[in-house]
Amino acid sequence: MPELRQNIITGDWVVIAPERAKRPQDFIVPTSQVNTNKDNCPFCEGTVGYKSNQKIRSASTENFYVIENKFPAFVESEDKASVRSFYPEKGFYRARAAIGDHEVVISKHHDLNLMTFSKTMMMEMFEIFCARYDAIKKDKSIVSIMPIYNHGVEAGASVSHPHAQIFASGIIANTVGRELSGAEKYYGINGSCVFCDIIDHERHEKVRIVEENADYLATTFYASRFPLETWVYPKRHDSQFENTPKKELKNLADIMHNVLQRLERNIPRMPLNFYIHTLPTIHDKSNSYHWHLEIVPRLANYGGYEIGSGVIIDVLSPEAAAEYLRKGGSSGRG
DSSP: OOEEEEOTTTOOEEEEOGGGSOOGGGOOOOOOOOOOOGGGOTTSTTSTTOOOOOBOGGGOOSSEEEEEOSSOSSBOOSOGGGGGOOOGGGTTSOOOOOBEEEEEEEESOTTOOGGGOOHHHHHHHHHHHHHHHHHHTTSTTOOEEEEEEEESGGGTOOSSSOEEEEEEESSOOHHHHHHHHHHHHHHHHHSSOHHHHHHHHHHHHOTTEEEEOSSEEEEEOTTOSSTTOEEEEESSOOSOGGGOOHHHHHHHHHHHHHHHHHHHHHSTTOOEEEEEEOOOTTOOOTTTOOOEEEEEEOOOOOOHHHHHHSOEEESSOHHHHHHHHHHHOOOOOO
């Protein structure tokens, strides 16, 4: 029988309805592709298609460089007062300038992709995220910063060359705002961090654990919205990703690499997104909030009910998903 489950953090409801789907390995992976021609790549220096943009040279590493996005969703402004000022001419409706920052973290290796990154490259990418977060948050008009990665056309990748993005804005992202409110409410009632309690519960039950190491736990999410949705939590309570010590970043790279390998080995060419939720720059809710990374495979599309109700139907139970990923194994490639 289908089951309603509630996200203990936000209160959102989902339906787990495995009877509506096939086995995990029978999910059809979309075949759409963006242009992979290296000679016309906008991110490969020296090519016909290369679109030069302002490099942030202090962020360049052995395997990555960072540029300002040529078509940003959020833009810098000299007029910092405009960040929180609404346009008066809108009257009944509210609007304001999309002030912030939008950077692209680009791999120097065109022929690799997220699933073939080494653990070393994965760690470099996380180090860049931390370094850029520290640099961007100095702008007091910035409220929230979110590193993301789109892998595959169906996950929003418009360029095949491997790259991540960093979005910074003057607003708190909707999902992060709901997490903040829910975590603060839970803390007020229970006197503990809801994420820490999730970690304890998952380690006790074990049924949704995918990977674990000294510093991190990866589990399929109890109230999952997508098949194989996996969250990675730091075991040590920490609200701010950017403060993660180098040793722990190494273990984050290790567990992330292993989880991605499990996904790839089971369902090759799977489109997915990952993103990091961390405490907004203006908040001091460090006791109640807990940064984490979410991996969202894009194997299912929303129908009218999901869009109309906001109640998502997941056709693969998180327990079956975790078992499937555990059996798939991971690669030890470094």
